[in-house]
Amino acid sequence: MFGLFRKSPPSAGNPSASGQTPETPADVPAGPVHEQPSAAATTAAATPHHVPERSWFGRLKQGLRKTGSALSGLLGAGRIDEALFEDLETALIQADAGLGATNHLITALRARVRKDRLETAAELKTALQEELVSLLTPLEQALDYRRAKPFVIMVAGVNGTGKTTSIGKLAHHFQGEGASVLLAAGDTFRAAAREQLTEWGARNQVSVIAQDNADPAAVVFDAVAAAQARGIDVLIADTAGRLPTQLHLMEEIRKVKRVISKADPQAPHEVLVVLDANTGQNALAQVKAFDEALGVTGIVMTKLDGTARGGVVAAIAFARSRAQGAPIPIRFIGVGEGIDDLKPFVAADFARALLD
Numbered sequence: 001m002f003g004l005f006r007k008s009p010p011s012a013g014n015p016s017a018s019g020q021t022p023e024t025p026a027d028v029p030a031g032p033v034h035e036q037p038s039a040a041a042t043t044a045a046a047t048p049h050h051v052p053e054r055s056w057f058g059r060l061k062q063g064l065r066k067t068g069s070a071l072s073g074l075l076g077a078g079r080i081d082e083a084l085f086e087d088l089e090t091a092l093i094q095a096d097a098g099l100g101a102t103n104h105l106i107t108a109l110r111a112r113v114r115k116d117r118l119e120t121a122a123e124l125k126t127a128l129q130e131e132l133v134s135l136l137t138p139l140e141q142a143l144d145y146r147r148a149k150p151f152v153i154m155v156a157g158v159n160g161t162g163k164t165t166s167i168g169k170l171a172h173h174f175q176g177e178g179a180s181v182l183l184a185a186g187d188t189f190r191a192a193a194r195e196q197l198t199e200w201g202a203r204n205q206v207s208v209i210a211q212d213n214a215d216p217a218a219v220v221f222d223a224v225a226a227a228q229a230r231g232i233d234v235l236i237a238d239t240a241g242r243l244p245t246q247l248h249l250m251e252e253i254r255k256v257k258r259v260i261s262k263a264d265p266q267a268p269h270e271v272l273v274v275l276d277a278n279t280g281q282n283a284l285a286q287v288k289a290f291d292e293a294l295g296v297t298g299i300v301m302t303k304l305d306g307t308a309r310g311g312v313v314a315a316i317a318f319a320r321s322r323a324q325g326a327p328i329p330i331r332f333i334g335v336g337e338g339i340d341d342l343k344p345f346v347a348a349d350f351a352r353a354l355l356d
Contacts, residue, residue, distance in 0.1 A: 057349060059336060059341065060333075060343075061353040062305070063304050063305035063336060064304060064335070064350075064354045066305075067308050067309065067311060068354040069308075070094065070095070070308075071128070072125070072356070074088055074121065075088070075121045075125035075128065076122070076125075077122065078121045079120060079121065080119060080120065085106060085109070088109075089102055092105060092106075094308070095310060096280035096281055096309035096310075096312045097311030097312070097314040097315055098284075098311075098318065100318045100319065101311075105128065109124060109127055109131060112127045113127075129352060132314065132350075132351040133347050133348050133351045135314060135317050136317050136350060137348075138317065138326075138329075139299075139329050139330045139345060140329065140330070140345055140347045141329035141331070142331075142344055143270060143298060143332075143344070145174060145177075145233060145234050146233075149231070149233060150182070150224070150227035150228060150232045150235045152224060152260060152264060152268045152270075153170070153235065153236045153268065153269070153270045154220075154237050154239065154257060154271045154272070155236060155273075155300075156241075156290050157241055157275065157286075158241050161241070161274045161275060161279075161303075162276060163187075163274040164196045164197055164200070165196075165200070166274050166302055166334065167183065167197065168197070168199075168200025168201075168203065169334065169341065171183060171200065171201075171204045171206055171234075173332075174234045179234045180206075180230075180231070181204065181206045181233065181234045181235075182207055182208075182209065182223060182226060182235045182236075183197055183200070183201050183206060183207070183235075183238070184210075184223030184224075185198070185238055186220045188213070188216045189241070190240060193238065198210070204339075209223035216239060217252075217258075217259040220263075221260070223235055224264055224267065228264070237268070239253050239256055240252070240253070250293050253293065254293055254294065257271070257294055270297050270331075273291075273298075273299055273300070274299075275287070275299060275300065275312075276303050277306075277307045277310050277313075278306060278307040279309075279312075280307075284319055287299065298328065299316070299328055299329065299331060300333075300334070300342070301330055301332070302334040303334065305335040305336055310354070313330065316330070329345070333345050333350070
């Protein structure tokens with residue numbers, strides 16, 4: 001269901017000035033390649049002055065405040081009774097945890113009350129945190145970029161989810177782990193997308209492979225060849241945002257994946273879909289559509305700080321746990337606009353930040 005296609009990698013050389021390589025497939029149009037290299041002067045101007053920030057957990061806790069305030073308010077004091085369970089059920093549904101995950105959690109909590117003889121709301125809060133960790137832990141799977149070189153990440157999602165911004169933050173994350181990074185401006189559908197990605201490249205001091213008025217598959221093909229030739233550790237390829245109902249655009253993104261595999265038969269090694277937490281339950285439909293088209297291997301959940309609907313993470317966990325096959329992991333979550341505000345998903349941290 002989540003198909004990763006792994007074969008022996010081909011040899012590759014530097015892309016030519018026209019954007020073609022000896023392995024360029026016939027359906028990939030050529031175009032002049034424009035590389036936006038990193039430059040100390042450009043980066044110095046583009047990178048904001050560093051301001052010391054709170055710990056990641058502190059930012060996560062603040063970011064989840066809108067979602068968690070109703071839950072923590074209910075579970076602060078008082079005794080456990082039927083009215084508390086009803087209010088808690090309502091709060092979970094309003095947080096977009098979904099009926100399935102909500103019923104699962106409420107049923108588990110009722111069983112804990114009987115088994116452990118819980119009496120207070122504070123005890124129920126601890127039990128809810130533990131049940132959330134149990135539900136979300138299958139989604140906690142670290143992304144290991146060291147299993148291939150270059151490790152090719154294809155990023156998809158609906159317009160407005162924060163896809164291009166997330167790519168810039170992912171580049172920063174991988175650099176922090178000591179990896180060299182190259183970006184591919186494969187979103188040729190949106191006019192400002194290339195400029196936005198170039199800005200993130202400057203902030204991270206990484207190069208961006210781009211073309212004027214080019215087919216996105218051609219851009220990404222050139223980028224894979226460049227990453228191979230330069231010994232780059234991680235290549236992150238942006239793709240045009242599209243709604244799952246835009247069938248012609250979904251076919252185009254399938255073509256991008258096919259062309260990546262022609263440049264490197266093992267690639268893409270990771271297919272990430274970026275979700276905006278504000279979309280709530282609609283995020284489930286987006287995951288399903290992109291998974292059917294591309295074989296999604298990971299999720300990036302953004303904008304958790306701007307919504308009271310962060311319970312959708314529980315909805316995703318419940319839906320995937322009830323589906324056939326392994327769950328699609330949530331690789332990263334975002335709770336702010338800063339370059340450091342995208343981190344790997346850790347179930348225990350998420351549950352504790354939500355209910356603290």
